[in-house]
Amino acid sequence: MGSYYDAPEGVDVRGRYDEEFATRVLTLDALRFVAGLQREFRGAVQHAMERRSEAQRRYDSGEVPRFDPATRLVREGEWACAGVVPPVIEDRRVEITGPTERKMVINALNSGAKVFMADFEDALSPTWENLMRGQVNLRDAVAGTITYQDKARNNRVYKLNDRTATLFVRPRGWHLPESHILIDGEPAIGCLVDFGLYFYHNHAAFRATHGGGFGPFFYLPKMEHSREAKIWNSVFERAEKHAGVGKGSIRATVLIETLPAVFQMDEILYELRDHSAGLNCGRWDYIFSYVKTFRAHPDRLLPDRVLVGMAQHFMRSYSNLLIRTCHRRGVHAMGGMAAQIPIRDNPVANEAALELVRNDKLREVQAGHDGTWAAHPGLIPAITEVFSSHMGATPHQIDTMKRKDATTVTEEDLLQKPRGVRTxxxxxxxxxxxxxxxxxxxxxxxxxxxxxxxxxxxxxxxxxxxxxxxxxxxxxxxxxxxxxxxxxxxxxxxxxxxxxxxxxxxxxxxxxxxxxxxxxxxxxxxxxxxxxxxxxxxxxxxxxxxxxxxxxxxx
Structure with a gap:
């Protein structure tokens, strides 16, 4: 029962055979590259996942996350991330996110946002078809040849505008397997499949046409500790060496979307400093992580989820510390997701929803965020107006906010219990x-x-x-x-x-x-x-x- 894709020794592809997948994604050399990543890093990944479990056992026994005394010198040291912000991602005031579906990729790149984060993680159901078709779609997007004929809309043809958003890709988290590909008898590590296939096929074209000599660019999800960032840094270095490009060509923004990671932000940036493009407030997953971390703490019950917003002290503190940390290290501090979508059949409700978005984004830009996320193209004009009114032509607030000594954020601030009713x-x-x-x-x-x-x-x-x-x-x-x-x-x-x-x-x-x-x-x-x-x-x-x-x- 072997693979029928042309796979290297030890690699067994169990997903449905498709000629386009075979010739454009799962080529022999691409699979060899992915297998090399898995073989080099699976031990480190397994160790990191075991350490996650150990930490959770400590939290279950009554401990809470803290700043690590062993890395105090990293937090207090005067160091900075890679000196040059790639010009193509200097201005990131509005970013749009979404799955790698073909029509969505085109619409997102054409949306007027500065960045489109193509998502193999939370916004994508990781079926074999979705993952492999997504790789095909991104390869066409990087090449600038992607089109889509919508049969449901009188065969309307979608294609890229002359000016498009810069592409970032979010692979899956370290914890997720790719069970359709076995490497030496084990399911592949999902994020190494996502990263490896995309990087292998697109790095040269991306750098030539989109990155101005930098890239590709990535978002990295679900980290809990800087040791996980260190693995990613080594993956990037291995990929750069394979491609024959300079160290620091790849840049990545890390989503701070787990409670343990907020106490590791300096350390995460330090491990990725040659490849860092900042941090992002992944606030919805952060709320999820708060409950998971404190699952054995009955005194930390959340109120209704609609009440756990940025007005909560622990959430506002998390945002403020992220901004201060990023700007001190010379990188972007990205805000959270606006999940609203247009309410087309109710103009009054639509305007009320837009006003909520404007107020949230005004809070973010005034706090010092350099950009933010939107889930729908319809939000981009309103968000752009808010950020541009505050920032003007300045592409970011790194230098401006760096000179403002923000109030110290303490462990107690980050751990304050949420308040509100449960209904x-x-x-x-x-x-x-x-x-x-x-x-x-x-x-x-x-x-x-x-x-x-x-x-x-x-x-x-x-x-x-x-x-x-x-x-x-x-x-x-x-x-x-x-x-x-x-x-x-x-x-x-x-x-x-x-x-x-x-x-x-x-x-x-x-x-x-x-x-x-x-x-x-x-x-x-x-x-x-x-x-x-x-x-x-x-x-x-x-x-x-x-x-x-x-x-x-x-x-």
Whole structure:
């Protein structure tokens, strides 16, 4: 039962055979490059994942994350990241994110944003087809040849404008496998597949046409410790050596989206200093990580997720420390996601949503962020106006804010308990968002519009872990459900009622054809588990892995 792709020794490709995948993505030399990355770094990755688990056991026993005394000299030292900010990414005031679907790639690159982050992680369901088709789409995007004919819109043809956003790519996190590719009998490390295939096929064209001699550019997710950044730095150095380009050609922005990582920001930048393009506030995953880190701390129950915004002291402190750290080290400090999407059938509600976005982005730019994220092209003009009104023609605020000595952010600031009410409606919203997102994810869609917001895996994770936390400690609800505890019986009733609501909202036919019942089973099992699983998508991933071990018959 071997591979029918032309693979090097020890590599077995079990995904469906496709001639375009074989000739444009999974070539012999590209697979050899990916296998080399896996063989060199899998030991370090395994060690890093074991250390994550060790840290979580300490938090479960009552400890909390702290600044590491052993790296105090790194935090206090006067050093800076790589001196030259590549001109093509000097101005990043608005960035758009989304999956690597062909039409979305074109629209995002044409959106007017400064950067498009093509996402192999939270906004993508990692089916074999999505991942490999995404690599094809990005190869065409880098070459400038990508087009799309939309049969649903009278065969309208989409193609790139003369001026487009600069492309960044976000591979999956260290924890996610790629089970369709086996290397020496083990599933490949997902992020090394994503990075390796994209880099191998595109580095030369990207540097020549898009990067001005720099690049490719990346976003790096889900880190918890600087040792994970050190692995990425070594991966970049190996790739640069393979390509015969100078050290520091690759640049990457790290998402600070886990609670442990906020105490490691200087250290992460230090490990990546030759390749750093700053840090980003991945605030939705950060909320998810707060619950996961403190899963054994009943005194840290979150309020309704809609109340856990940047007004919370621990969230504002996280943002302020990120800005101060980045500017001290000479790199961009990127703001968080605006997840709103246009409400086309209600102008009043649409304007109210836009005003929320404007206020959030005004807070970010005044605090010192150099740019921010949007989930939809419709938000870009409003966000650009806010940042440009404050920054003018200046591409970033690194030098301006560096001269302002921000208030010291302490461990206590970062660990302050969130405040707010817990309600029955919060429990209901978590349940219907979690189930609907997971139902879409199981059918290959990783970015889902729900209730006027663009939801991805991060918001599904918040929904899951908050339900788990409230169930685990039988949280007392406020508001209409005042005095009620979140018991298994209460949750079972909520699930039944919310599934009926979902069926009414999507329609019976769509409900029956969809994966809603399967998603509900997975989501409920995760919410009621005795121990909180690290990631919802790790459990659900097995449902979308399809092996095709037999070669098609040759004519």
């Amino acid at each position: 029955m409606e919060g429990l209901r919203l978590n349940t219907r968002v979690g189930v609907q997102y997971l139902a879409a994810w199981l059918t290959g869609t990783g970015s889902v519009p729900l209730y006027n917001l663009m939801e991805d895996a991060a918001t599904a994770e918040i929904s899951r872990v908050q339900n788990w936390q409230w169930l685990r400690y039988e949280a007392i609800l406020d508001g209409d459900g005042v005095g009620a505890r979140v018991t298994k019986e209460v949750f079972a009733r909520v699930v039944e009622e919310e599934m009926a609501r979902i069926e009414r909202e999507v329609g019976k036919e769509r409900f029956e054809k969809g994966m809603y019942r399967e998603a509900c089973k997975i989501f409920v099992k995760q919410c009621m588990a005795a121990t909180l699983d690290d990631f919802l998508t790790l459990d659900a991933y097995n449902c979308i892995v399809l092996h095709h071990p037999e070669a098609p018959a040759k004519l």
